[in-house]
């Protein structure tokens with residue numbers, strides 16, 4: 001590399017003085033470097049034996065000067081006339097009469113006015129001068145009619161493209177298992193451009209995401225920021241936003257000034273588990289890695305010190321190492337570290353000032369001072385959270401729905417993130433909605449998925465805000481973005497409209513405002529007081545008379561299903577009260593007409609315009625069998641499967657064995673108690689099987705203290721459960737052959753008894769299945785069996801992501817469907833043909849099935865015990881899309897589930913839920929009491 005200097009090279013170098021001038025402007029370091037060169041030059045004129053100055057000396061000096069430049073956009077960034085991502089030919093767009101949430105002023109600014117998008121940028125906000133508009137020949141105009149507009153959603157934590165959907169073995173590219181510390185890996189190198197989730201996430205308003213490597217390693221690799229829209233080049237690198245390098249056709253070159261880089265780190269269980277080590281091993285791996293980087297940095301700095309001093313003699317090459325260069329950049333403060341880290345013990349172990357955000361971080365709300373003290377002022381890491389997904393492992397057991405608010409109260413920046421596909425990023429705004437519901441102020445909730453993540457990733461100069469000169473990434477909403485079910489009407493990325501002929505469902509006026517969320521002050525304090533494990537049991541249980549007053553609606557489960565039997569809306573007359581004795585609703589009417597005397601000690605509950613409605617049910621998860629899904633010692637476990645295990649123990653009766661969930665029930669799990677507090681008063685849970693035959697489900701009261709309490713078990717045995725999947729280790733044809741064998745007389749002993757009940761139509765056969773082709777085979781099998789047994793089998797499909805494809809046939813066969821989860825996602829090939837609903841399709845799976853007179857229920861996924869508490873918002877959302885009434889929505893998760901599972905009628909009507917601030921379906925309401933007739937009490941929260 002180092003060559004003797006000869007005259008032509010000097011000439012060449014002098015002719016390149018302009019580059020030296022740029023270097024000069026960078027500061028003292030360069031001035032020295034320049035001086036050094038001149039010295040060499042002057043020496044050369046004196047005698048021929050001057051010092052050896054390398055041919056690329058000025059480049060080296062430039063490189064040295066760049067080493068410690070803080071990343072950011074070029075100083076003339078806002079002078080840009082068009083975005084570097086502008087797609088030539090994109091029509092300018094004027095969005096007229098919008099309600100624009102800009103992200104400015106800490107998220108408090110809202111502008112009523114117009115928005116002009118041109119050349120991939122926002123070119124005017126508020127008022128667009130007429131002369132500007134007159135300058136356009138082909139202006140596309142959207143009249144927003146006052147609709148809400150927000151910046152595109154920014155997801156700080158995604159695996160979109162790396163862990164692509166549907167999940168195929170060739171596309172599980174998130175985690176390398178080749179070492180604990182691998183800063184040289186790059187998520188970009190795994191990015192699958194055919195992930196189904198790009199389009200789905202855009203439909204939810206997501207425009208930019210940070211694609212992170214997984215969390216199997218302490219240092220998993222470099223993350224990259226991409227925009228989700230399709231590009232003309234169709235390549236991963238063409239999706240990059242502000243790449244820290246450019247591809248010039250033959251090689252990669254660094255961009256100057258440098259741009260922020262991103263690095264994924266993880267501590268705690270994941271890396272320790274993958275490498276069969278401990279937390280101690282993981283932290284040691286960090287120390288080793290950073291020590292390598294430190295040594296390299298010292299060498300580089302020494303090299304540069306010499307270079308700028310003109311001491312070229314024996315200097316050699318600039319010390320570089322592709323494996324450690326990213327960590328050296330960390331030490332130079334040029335990298336935003338996105339650090340997966342949950343518990344206080346782990347947060348304490350990581351002390352790099354370049355941690356941009358701790359992700360997941362379920363314990364940060366318990367130790368805000370640790371974050372503030374350990375990190376230099378102004379560098380306190382942000383915290384990137386799930387709203388309510390928790391308790392899936394020890395690290396998340398103390399997770400709290402109040403964490404976003406508590407952290408914000410402590411001045412720590414809060415980001416809501418998807419960890420897509422862990423949470424479908426299409427619904428990232430819903431995470432912000434939930435954070436708001438549990439107390440995060442609305443301006444911070446909106447910022448948490450737009451401007452705050454943009455700041456944390458170092459892209460706040462162009463995304464995350466609606467400002468002149470910023471990228472034209474814009475979402476036009478059908479309601480206030482924090483309202484339940486808020487859906488984009490249109491999404492722009494780089495000014496390009498992403499939705500072709502979007503389907504828009506008209507939303508009620510009340511959803512055009514941010515919900516007035518309930519008061520959770522007491523619960524928030526308790527979360528802190530009890531170190532993340534506040535007691536969840538009711539404050540008191542009253543068996544005496546309780547009177548409810550001041551409710552606006554009352555729904556009951558009658559013989560005809562759920563009906564709204566009282567609504568203040570169309571009622572004129574004296575106020576109504578509801579009298580409850582021993583947990584049983586005994587009277588609804590005027591105060592004067594009450595059948596019993598009330599006295600001083602009678603409890604009166606004022607619902608402040610709230611509502612009373614049937615308790616909801618949940619089906620699909622392992623609720624009641626599991627405390628912590630990731631901890632084998634906290635749960636019932638898996639059953640043996642006749643197809644997957646070579647032999648079922650003879651102690652069980654071999655093939656004749658039937659497992660009953662009843663025997664494994666665990667009461668007072670935190671998920672069950674949270675469900676109870678949210679109005680889900682009963683759950684139906686089947687034994688957990690990875691194979692075909694699970695066993696008999698049981699129905700239990702989610703609020704009961706233990707099994708032996710009167711009313712704790714609602715029904716010992718409910719239905720027989722089987723499931724079929726393309727993901728099984730045995731063929732689908734084998735799985736169906738097994739069911740055929742059982743239904744055609746092959747079942748013995750206990751199993752024979754249960755199958756006989758199924759054949760006689762006395763017990764439901766509930767089939768977990770997503771794929772329409774498998775459903776078709778099952779419908780045929782049903783016909784076959786019924787022809788022989790001459791009685792109708794009661795069959796229900798659960799999961800059923802593709803059921804809408806066979807809606808007519810399923811309806812005709814009298815088969816019911818439990819959609820679980822309520823909002824489908826193509827996780828596996830089995831379920832890739834989802835009906836995504838508005839804005840992508842007019843109909844959701846639920847509305848299509850209802851239109852074919854199929855009895856529809858809504859459930860959760862097998863690992864969805866944490867989500868059972870959201871049942872009320874799920875059906876509320878489904879109802880908005882399907883255009884059904886509140887009573888019909890409640891039925892989806894109460895009376896319909898009773899029918900679909902074969903619960904003795906009345907299981908639901910035995911419990912009622914009282915809410916303040918709205919009906920059980922509203923985001924403004926809160927459950928304050930549960931009327932449990934089976935247990936003879938009113939539980940007050």
Ligand SMILES: *[C@@H]1O[C@H](CO)[C@@H](O)[C@H](O)[C@H]1NC(C)=O
Nearest residue numbers: 142143144145147476489504
């Ligand atoms: C605004 O209202 C007009 C007239 O009703 C309608 O055609 C248009 O689609 C509306 N715009 C949006 C963005 O909803």
Ligand SMILES: *[C@@H]1O[C@H](CO)[C@@H](O)[C@H](O)[C@H]1NC(C)=O
Nearest residue numbers: 096097098113144145146147
């Ligand atoms: C904006 O739209 C709203 C709702 O349609 C309408 O009431 C209002 O008059 C419109 N304002 C302007 C300036 O057009």
Ligand SMILES: *[C@@H]1O[C@H](CO)[C@@H](O)[C@H](O)[C@H]1NC(C)=O
Nearest residue numbers: 247248249250251252253254
């Ligand atoms: C492109 O970048 C490579 C690597 O930095 C470099 O060697 C090459 O000269 C560059 N090509 C052009 C045309 O600038």
Ligand SMILES: *[C@@H]1O[C@H](CO)[C@@H](O)[C@H](O)[C@H]1NC(C)=O
Nearest residue numbers: 545596597598599600601602
């Ligand atoms: C108050 O009324 C309740 C219910 O009617 C009754 O059980 C209770 O004994 C009464 N208490 C007094 C002090 O009268």
Ligand SMILES: *[C@@H]1O[C@H](CO)[C@@H](O)[C@H](O)[C@H]1NC(C)=O
Nearest residue numbers: 808811812850851852853854
């Ligand atoms: C559904 O039921 C209604 C009322 O019984 C009937 O009018 C309609 O034709 C049915 N639709 C289908 C697709 O079977």
